[in-house]
Amino acid sequence: MEQQRVVLLRRSFLAGLGLAAGGLALGLAAGxxxxxxxxxxxxxxxPSQPGLRTGVFLHIATDxxxxxxxxxxxxxxxxRSSLPVLVADELGADMARVKIVQGDGDKAYGDxxxxxxxxxxxxYEPMRRVGATARAMLVAVAAKKWRVPAAECVAEQHAVHHAxxxxxLDFRELVADxxxxxxxxxxxxxxxxxxxxxxxxxxxxLLDGPAIVTGAAQFGADVRLPGMLTAVIARPPxxxxxxxxxxxxxxxxxxxxxxxxxxxxxxxxxxxxxxLGGVAVVADTTWAAMRGRAAxxxxxxxxxxxxxxxxTYREALSGAARAPGKVVRKVGDVDGALxxxxxxxxxxxxxxxxxxxxxxxxxxxARVDANGCEVWAPTQNPQxxxxxxxxxxxVDEAKVTVHVTFLGGGFGRKSKPDYVAEAALLARAxxxxxxxxxxxxxxxxxxxxxxxxxxYLKAGLDADGKVSAWLHRTAFPPIPSTxxxxxKTPSDNELGLGVLDLALAAPNVRAEACDAPAxxxxxxxxxxxxxxHAFAVQSFIDEIAHARQADPREVLLEVLGPxxxxxxxxLGVQKVPNYGAPIEQHxxxxxxxxxxxxxxxxISGWSAARKAGRAVGLAAHRSFLTYVAVVAAVSKDALGxxxxxxxxxxxxxxxxxxxxxxxSQMEGAVVFGMSIALHGAITMKGGAVEQTNFRDYPVVRxxxxxxxxxxxxxxxxxxxxxxxxxxxxxVAPAIANAVFALTKTRARExxxxxxxx
Amino acid sequence: MMKIHINGSVREIDxxxxxxxxWVLRDVLGLxxxxxxxxxxxxxxxxxxxxxxxxxxxxxxVSSVGAREVTTIEGLSSDASHPVQRxxxxxxxxxxGYCQSGQIMTAAALLEKKPDPSDADIDAxxxxxxxxCGTYVRxxxxxxxxxxxxxxxx
Numbered sequence: 001m002e003q004q005r006v007v008l009l010r011r012s013f014l015a016g017l018g019l020a021a022g023g024l025a026l027g028l029a030a031g032x033x034x035x036x037x038x039x040x041x042x043x044x045x046x047p048s049q050p051g052l053r054t055g056v057f058l059h060i061a062t063d064x065x066x067x068x069x070x071x072x073x074x075x076x077x078x079x080r081s082s083l084p085v086l087v088a089d090e091l092g093a094d095m096a097r098v099k100i101v102q103g104d105g106d107k108a109y110g111d112x113x114x115x116x117x118x119x120x121x122x123x124y125e126p127m128r129r130v131g132a133t134a135r136a137m138l139v140a141v142a143a144k145k146w147r148v149p150a151a152e153c154v155a156e157q158h159a160v161h162h163a164x165x166x167x168x169l170d171f172r173e174l175v176a177d178x179x180x181x182x183x184x185x186x187x188x189x190x191x192x193x194x195x196x197x198x199x200x201x202x203x204x205x206l207l208d209g210p211a212i213v214t215g216a217a218q219f220g221a222d223v224r225l226p227g228m229l230t231a232v233i234a235r236p237p238x239x240x241x242x243x244x245x246x247x248x249x250x251x252x253x254x255x256x257x258x259x260x261x262x263x264x265x266x267x268x269x270x271x272x273x274x275x276l277g278g279v280a281v282v283a284d285t286t287w288a289a290m291r292g293r294a295a296x297x298x299x300x301x302x303x304x305x306x307x308x309x310x311x312t313y314r315e316a317l318s319g320a321a322r323a324p325g326k327v328v329r330k331v332g333d334v335d336g337a338l339x340x341x342x343x344x345x346x347x348x349x350x351x352x353x354x355x356x357x358x359x360x361x362x363x364x365x366a367r368v369d370a371n372g373c374e375v376w377a378p379t380q381n382p383q384x385x386x387x388x389x390x391x392x393x394x395v396d397e398a399k400v401t402v403h404v405t406f407l408g409g410g411f412g413r414k415s416k417p418d419y420v421a422e423a424a425l426l427a428r429a430x431x432x433x434x435x436x437x438x439x440x441x442x443x444x445x446x447x448x449x450x451x452x453x454x455x456y457l458k459a460g461l462d463a464d465g466k467v468s469a470w471l472h473r474t475a476f477p478p479i480p481s482t483x484x485x486x487x488k489t490p491s492d493n494e495l496g497l498g499v500l501d502l503a504l505a506a507p508n509v510r511a512e513a514c515d516a517p518a519x520x521x522x523x524x525x526x527x528x529x530x531x532x533h534a535f536a537v538q539s540f541i542d543e544i545a546h547a548r549q550a551d552p553r554e555v556l557l558e559v560l561g562p563x564x565x566x567x568x569x570x571l572g573v574q575k576v577p578n579y580g581a582p583i584e585q586h587x588x589x590x591x592x593x594x595x596x597x598x599x600x601x602x603i604s605g606w607s608a609a610r611k612a613g614r615a616v617g618l619a620a621h622r623s624f625l626t627y628v629a630v631v632a633a634v635s636k637d638a639l640g641x642x643x644x645x646x647x648x649x650x651x652x653x654x655x656x657x658x659x660x661x662x663x664s665q666m667e668g669a670v671v672f673g674m675s676i677a678l679h680g681a682i683t684m685k686g687g688a689v690e691q692t693n694f695r696d697y698p699v700v701r702x703x704x705x706x707x708x709x710x711x712x713x714x715x716x717x718x719x720x721x722x723x724x725x726x727x728x729x730x731v732a733p734a735i736a737n738a739v740f741a742l743t744k745t746r747a748r749e750x751x752x753x754x755x756x757x
Numbered sequence: 758m759m760k761i762h763i764n765g766s767v768r769e770i771d772x773x774x775x776x777x778x779x780w781v782l783r784d785v786l787g788l789x790x791x792x793x794x795x796x797x798x799x800x801x802x803x804x805x806x807x808x809x810x811x812x813x814x815x816x817x818x819v820s821s822v823g824a825r826e827v828t829t830i831e832g833l834s835s836d837a838s839h840p841v842q843r844x845x846x847x848x849x850x851x852x853x854g855y856c857q858s859g860q861i862m863t864a865a866a867l868l869e870k871k872p873d874p875s876d877a878d879i880d881a882x883x884x885x886x887x888x889x890c891g892t893y894v895r896x897x898x899x900x901x902x903x904x905x906x907x908x909x910x911x
Contacts, residue, residue, distance in 0.1 A: 216790070222789035286793070408855025660849055667895070699887055702883045
């Protein structure tokens, strides 16, 4: 009863804040779950009651309450505090009267994959049109009532106003009549001038903050269903491995263990999003399941990837990058220019596999009955989860419902719904709801890893030191290998992350993609191939600067060349993948990249920031259609280890909806990039991951974080670019460049701590 | 049966004595605000108070809790009124939020011991905690803010 009381208090507190609190407190106590299914993020569908409904995203009830669907997942980027606010601004709604509906996985919403830093980019105009459509209908009703031109009416503060006659009607007084009107074509409704969007671009409040600081926010593992059991799975340590036989007697003897369920491995030629298979221990508590798993004795057939070894693979990868590959970008005559160069420089760079290590390990809850399957999951991609669950169960997608919970971090891992399918398979096998819980060891050892890479760069310098020739070879097991095991050549989309789209002043440029077969599941991780491409390119430009004994800032600006839009012809490519965006709308704008470099060196006092015992490094990179430059200052700590003292980051992400969340994403990107620079390394031995947990896959702690991380977001009216990922790529090279300035040790591989730095 | 003093009340539980307190909270007592992050006291997501002292519940067998009072994020306040919660909200600290229950519990304990902590005090106290989103800089600021709120300066 004590619990019940706490739950109710919290619910009324949140309701008082005008938040979508309906579901926030549900399911905390076992008794609650009987009453209604868990709704971790409040309502999952627009109200069915009468009102104005303009499509799948918006409903206005007869009391004026506006419900807006957030169709993308909340994983810390603040999307629930951003897109719905944009709709409200366009509509003229009072946020206190707006409820956020967290959309289930449903193609009716269009693409829901919260990935690629594109929720705002994809949603900016369409979501404004959602608000504008409803506004046009409310205004039409008011104008008709008042017999005035619609153009004289203004919608703001949840009412339509006619200034001339000083009349106003609240939305609630207009909804019933508006609902009778035909819904205009969203593509033809007029959008407000941007200057009329009251909140957009400001420091918007974090709507889910109160739920999180009270512990009420429900993540995937927090969902409780009556009769629910918990499963922990022993997965093959090597991808493609299979259970030969297992002895479960000791596992079944653990109190609380209910059953052992063998799960099939991936079917067909591709791993894709399929579960890895193994043996699941299903129990009444997580602890019992974990103990049961520890007691399992399994004999594995490790399969074809059992020889995967990072040390030997590195040799092969390096060999691939040192040999000619598939030419993917070409202007001028690189070989001729290299032959004529006054001086040449070459370098090879290596970045290991990385794991996402989101603080919340994967988890999902499922129940399966005659009507179908219902799951609750922290997923970045509820539609893919729906498809994968349907495929695993052999049922039609229409029979599968995927509810999205809060995500305890995603970083790309939770775009892959293998863990959701595991929950569904086990719920069916058990005939009860099942929660699958991955441990940290599972997360570190059985993920979809950021690809390991080797890159070879060679530059020819003319008599003045200017770069006349640029050769870039990149070798890494590509992401498409996860979906077709035969693929070993990097795809255009991956090369578009920092190779094909890199603007260079050099007249002779060639880039080559080199083959590398995959032996584990390769997946995208926050900023993807930009991590290693930016590390290599930005380190190499710094090497050129030091070889010339010139200022790295001046050389970087010179290598990029003057402000211009770098066309596909200039870049020497058929097409710039450009993150799926038209190049006309989102050009490769060297002027914007130069601007963030100029700003970051200005605010950091680039020349003045160097002091005795302290050095600075600079890097800049365009990714996800956003331009970011970073200056890192490093010194040595008492033990002689490199420490990052201070970081400055300037980002031009075009139009920003939520300035505070853009800043927080950039602050977070600095820390994420620091983990990559200092610590991140997943290594393989005998086909299996050698690391186990945070003790051997460390990530940055507060003691390593600089006292000051300065973030400046450039004010821009360009179309929105990405925010979540583009802060990451320049961080590691900025630190490595600073380390060189401090120690004269050039780190051509990451992580730095493994180099003893 | 075992008795456990939790958030101001006493609950009877019937669990294996080696079950870590974390799973008793989450799976038995219906208190999922305390999070599982690593299972080996490496990340701090599972932090609760044991007689006011921040403790990693993922490695603490429930049988060793004894008569000590356990306080979880749910018991810190029922209405987000604790100064640390207010400061976290005011500074918009959180990103994904998963680690923040643990961070908040440690910050609250720190302020009981050191009402006006230095940056070094904060780093030392908060260092058991990992935040993959990278909210560390805002956490430092929010602990200072909570200190001022608690001392009634704001």
